[in-house]
Amino acid sequence: DSGVTQTPKHLITATGQRVTLRCSPRSGDLSVYWYQQSLDQGLQFLIQYYNGEERAKGNILERFSAQQFPDLHSELNLSSLELGDSALYFCASSVAGTRYPSTDTQYFGPGTRLTVL
């Protein structure tokens, strides 16, 4: 158990809908990362938050948004869902978010499996 929790475990919804995925980081971790994993694409970095502020942005669509709250939990909002958004969504957390020489070793949650019908 990594200490990172994600809810819900599974989510089935229809095209055009909006969903919210939730992540609670490990105790003491300030950074939260969101990833999308599909069969053909592997793990795609979406976005990182550090202590409530956006830190880095990856391949996140405009239909997706995220935020990190004062208690450090994070939510990923996916809207106008399309069939291609079906994937596993992982949240990870790390202590750092600081610069060199430290590195951001990440600990992953169990994921949310999103199915868009």
Next chain:
Amino acid sequence: EDQVTQSPEALRLQEGESSSLNCSYTVSGLRGLFWYRQDPGKGPEFLFTLYSAGEEKEKERLKATLTKKESFLHITAPKPEDSATYLCAVQARRDDKIIFGKGTRLHILP
């Protein structure tokens, strides 16, 4: 462009048959290279972080090594429970972004 390539895509070994997985990377200033293990339908599990060329780390039957262009994950006398997908990722010093490779699916036959 920063890039991570893992090979082979898939590997089948007999129990006890040692081998190595490769992770080739291109990054403008390496801050760290990570190895993860992922079981089907589960989140990646952290294995190692390597920081500089020449560094090695070990954990049970696994040993990770790093050069300026690639990393190897050596698996010695593997057991069926080592079957998983092994992921490599790099973090660039320039922008701190982390890039994952597509992984190597390892299957150990009893």
